[in-house]
Amino acid sequence: xxxxxxxxxxxxxxxxxxxxxxxxxxxxxxxxxxxxxxxxxxxxxxxxxxxxxxxxxxxxxxxxxxxxxxxxxxxxxxxxxxxxxxxxxxxxxxxxxxxxxxxxxxxxxxxxxxxxxxxxxxxxxxxxxxxxxxxxxxxxxxxxxxxxxxxxxxxxxxxxxxxxxxxxxxxxxxxxxxxxxxxxxxxxxxxxxxxxxxxxxxxxxxxxxxxxxxxxxxxxxxxxxxxxxxxxxxxxxxxxxxxxxxxxxxxxxxxxxxxxxxxxxxxxxxxxxxxxxxxxxxxxxxxxxxxxxxxxxxxxxxxxxxxxxxxxxxxxxxxxxxxxxxxxxxxxxxxxxxxxxxxxxxxxxxxx
Numbered sequence: 001x002x003x004x005x006x007x008x009x010x011x012x013x014x015x016x017x018x019x020x021x022x023x024x025x026x027x028x029x030x031x032x033x034x035x036x037x038x039x040x041x042x043x044x045x046x047x048x049x050x051x052x053x054x055x056x057x058x059x060x061x062x063x064x065x066x067x068x069x070x071x072x073x074x075x076x077x078x079x080x081x082x083x084x085x086x087x088x089x090x091x092x093x094x095x096x097x098x099x100x101x102x103x104x105x106x107x108x109x110x111x112x113x114x115x116x117x118x119x120x121x122x123x124x125x126x127x128x129x130x131x132x133x134x135x136x137x138x139x140x141x142x143x144x145x146x147x148x149x150x151x152x153x154x155x156x157x158x159x160x161x162x163x164x165x166x167x168x169x170x171x172x173x174x175x176x177x178x179x180x181x182x183x184x185x186x187x188x189x190x191x192x193x194x195x196x197x198x199x200x201x202x203x204x205x206x207x208x209x210x211x212x213x214x215x216x217x218x219x220x221x222x223x224x225x226x227x228x229x230x231x232x233x234x235x236x237x238x239x240x241x242x243x244x245x246x247x248x249x250x251x252x253x254x255x256x257x258x259x260x261x262x263x264x265x266x267x268x269x270x271x272x273x274x275x276x277x278x279x280x281x282x283x284x285x286x287x288x289x290x291x292x293x294x295x296x297x298x299x300x301x302x303x304x305x306x307x308x309x310x311x312x313x314x315x316x317x318x319x320x321x322x323x324x325x326x327x328x329x330x331x332x333x334x335x336x337x338x339x340x341x342x343x344x345x346x347x348x349x350x351x352x
Contacts, residue, residue: 019050022189022222023072028085030064030071039293041067044085045248046320047241049190052220054213056233056254058269059243062290065226068243069192071095073110074102090189107137111183113176113212115195120179121167127178128163131185138186152181156211173204180212184219191216194226209236230269234258242266245290245301248320252327262329262337264306267344284347300332307349308333308340 030042042064049055057065071082072094087094089110094102106112114120122130131149135141140148150160156177167175176196183191193212197205213236216223225237233240233254240258241251242265250263261267271284288305291297297304303313312332320330323337333340343349 019053021048022051022053022090023049024086024088025068025072026086026088028068028071028087029083030067030076030080031083032077033079033081034294036294040296041080041246041293042071043246043293043296045243045246046085047248047251049222049224050239052216052222053239054216054223054225054237056225056227056230056237056240057243058227058230058233058240060290061228062293063243064246064293065228065243066194069194069224069226072192073106074099075106075112107134107183107188108186109188110190110192111186111188113179113183113191113193113196115198121175123167125166126163127165127167127170130178131163131182134182134185140186148185152185155184155215156181171204172200173208176200176204176208177211180208180215184215184221187219188221190222190224192224192226195228196225197232198227198229205232206235212236229273230258231273242269245296246293247301247330249302249331250329251320252324256324256327260324260327260337261341262323262327262334263302263331264308264333264340264344265302266329267341268350271345284345284350287350287352300330308343 025048026046028042028045029040032039032041045064045068047055047057057069059065067076067080070076072087072089082095085095128149131152132145135145135148149163153160153162158174158177162170162174162178170178196212197208200208209232212223215221225233227233237254239251239253241248242263243249244265250257250261250266257266258270261270268286272286286305291301291304297314299314299316300306300309300318303309306313310332318330318332320328321334322328323334
């Protein structure tokens, strides 16, 4: 997002670490078979989502966010496979489910809001038909289904006339609200929103995020918000997990991560987006690009781009370690984070 979204975080963010867990991901590994060999897209990622909590999964494109989220219910490309780890959801290991059982929880327990609603909505069916199709998966049919379809549009702030529309007749923001309605149709416990506002202008972004946040609170549903834009998670998420090169490098309550980042990559993300207190020409970009995950580095994967890297960083991968209650970081210098944060705000620090 742009400067309309500042680093305001919910006052309850730091107090939500003791909420019961809905989802626990530990050591998740997912690889892709490619013409160049095996690409380790997710390599030992771990994060948690509490009940009725919104988690922001943030990082640059290609860092494994979407792959990690889609692996929760086996919705992966044909050349991808889960090679390790566990995903515990309401007491069940999702990775141990067979194809039929995994399919049964989609929409009913775990639902998706895709990045591009135009691509996910069927262009040849009216909105009502698409809502009724999803509702039928929950054995809601006939008059009850039509009433539920109207109720869903009310929830996302759309008029009932939208039911008779085709997707191309709606604006981008309206289509995204329809996608949210589809995701909530069967009252899931968890909604995975994959870059849900990327293609929208800033005003519509904020409206859609406000809608999602309001519904998340009213319906007590958990949400994983996948985004490359840390200002999005700053605006609406209770907690954050920062992914880099297939690994979670820092996680914790939003207020803590945004104010007391302990990993240089998180510091860089916080400095690289505009807010109301900093002019655009004072933004501090992170130099370079993420590493090739066909042959990932042996040490810290951010070391080649990190202005604070030591010789040890290139040789030994730092573990994801708790540095404060609910706050974890994978950095050998996390004990010096306060001093590093000051240096990270200076553009000269990141210059090659």
